Amino acid sequence: MQNIKNTEQSVFACVDGSKYSEAVCDYALHIAKELDLTLILLNIIEHSNTSSITNLSGSIALGERDDLLHELSSEDALKNRETINHGKEVLKRLKHRVDASGFNNVIIAQRHGTLYENLKELEDNIRVVIFGISGMDHIDDNSQIGSHVEEIIRDVDAPIILVNKEYTPIKNVMIAFNGESGSTKALEEVSSSPMLGHDIKRYLINVNNNQSKSDELIKQAKEIIKEDTLNFEFIQKQGETLEGILECIEKNNIDMLAIGYYIHGKLKSALFGSFTTKLIQNVKIPLIILK
Numbered sequence: 001m002q003n004i005k006n007t008e009q010s011v012f013a014c015v016d017g018s019k020y021s022e023a024v025c026d027y028a029l030h031i032a033k034e035l036d037l038t039l040i041l042l043n044i045i046e047h048s049n050t051s052s053i054t055n056l057s058g059s060i061a062l063g064e065r066d067d068l069l070h071e072l073s074s075e076d077a078l079k080n081r082e083t084i085n086h087g088k089e090v091l092k093r094l095k096h097r098v099d100a101s102g103f104n105n106v107i108i109a110q111r112h113g114t115l116y117e118n119l120k121e122l123e124d125n126i127r128v129v130i131f132g133i134s135g136m137d138h139i140d141d142n143s144q145i146g147s148h149v150e151e152i153i154r155d156v157d158a159p160i161i162l163v164n165k166e167y168t169p170i171k172n173v174m175i176a177f178n179g180e181s182g183s184t185k186a187l188e189e190v191s192s193s194p195m196l197g198h199d200i201k202r203y204l205i206n207v208n209n210n211q212s213k214s215d216e217l218i219k220q221a222k223e224i225i226k227e228d229t230l231n232f233e234f235i236q237k238q239g240e241t242l243e244g245i246l247e248c249i250e251k252n253n254i255d256m257l258a259i260g261y262y263i264h265g266k267l268k269s270a271l272f273g274s275f276t277t278k279l280i281q282n283v284k285i286p287l288i289i290l291k
Helices: 021-035 062-100 115-121 149-155 181-192 211-224 241-252 265-269 275-282
Strands: 010-014 039-045 106-112 126-132 160-163 172-176 201-207 231-237 257-260 287-290
Touching: 010 021, 010 115, 021 039, 021 062, 021 126, 021 160, 039 062, 039 115, 062 106, 115 126, 115 149, 126 149, 149 160, 149 275, 172 181, 172 241, 181 201, 181 211, 181 257, 181 287, 201 211, 201 241, 211 231, 231 241, 241 275, 257 275, 275 287
Parallel strands: 010 039, 010 126, 039 106, 126 160, 172 201, 172 257, 201 231, 257 287
Antiparallel strands: 160 287
């Protein structure tokens, strides 16, 4: 294991052995190759405070209480060792997967704490971070957003790729554009960065019931795109925004969706009930989230 606190900006793949871990690794590998950056496979050990031992402290004698505390401490130590060893096995297996692809600029790391805490601490080292929509805590629920996702999207200042399916090669990407700062950042990233590759097709969608406003936004988007050799298609739709985006994803077989996330003052600490949440819950392809 290597200390990653002093590494240059890298591609981070956060893996815990849950069903999306291999897909997270494969998407991160693709992006690390495109950006020619180090790939860091990161496993987080989040210590559990729960115990399988029933707490009968109110009905036991003093000596028995000491025995119970010792038993609880031993159980916690065993759980932690099992979690650490499981994480090491996950990292070993995924590193072998990366090595087999011929890519050798890879580091494995295991850190303690929460995923949110670690990503905040490593913020300056992150070029892009990839993780699954749910982890081991929601292993049987495809629609459940992991407890760490909301905090990370709000507070970690780095491009985020949220994985919700098995890996498939990235042949195209769609940018949801409404002219606000987040979607502008998403367009700039997808059009100017080699992160997803130069030759993929890029779709830009604006859903707007005001046709003249939509025309203005499409014109604005074209001015942002500096590279005239990119394969871009512009889509304008009327109607409900989420429905329009989902329809276009299905119609064009989109592989990845890029969106902006917006923080408006007090909303940063408000309930995570925004349009971003609706997209995460309904879109069945990976999302690139920028702000």
